Amino acid sequence: VAVSRRQGITEAFVGLMTAVSLQKARTITLRAATLTVAAVVTAGTSNATAPGLSPPAMAASGTINMILLIDACLTPAAMVHAVITATEVKTQVLMAHGVRTPEGDAATGTSTDAMAVACTDSGTPLLYAGPVTLVGWLIGRCVRTALEEAMAQG
16 A cells, blocks of 8 residues: 555555566457457466465465456456456466476466456446457457467566
């Protein structure tokens, strides 16, 4: 809160912490029909984990943070689906890059990953945001492109 006040932010906000330089963050915005989706992604993978396989201990710093900004009206269930869709893409990208845990398992993320989803509540309510929907497809393309670019930054 003190940091936000020093920056002049007085209204409600969501903040994510990362050790990754924000110069390495990537933002992708895509539009189709009446939908617009933007993803802001940081990618530190030095803390790679696999839930249920990696021991429950905080290791080195390294976080994959994702913020999804969606110009549409997502129901609470659709927002959950948006998180699932983005997480599936994150896992797929990590596996394609061969990211492994210290124990040698395929990593699905890091122990400190975070995600925020915000929508404008514009238009007809969307009940679902899985990969078979236009909004899910946009989420997938945005996250995939942003994460690939962020990981390429090293």
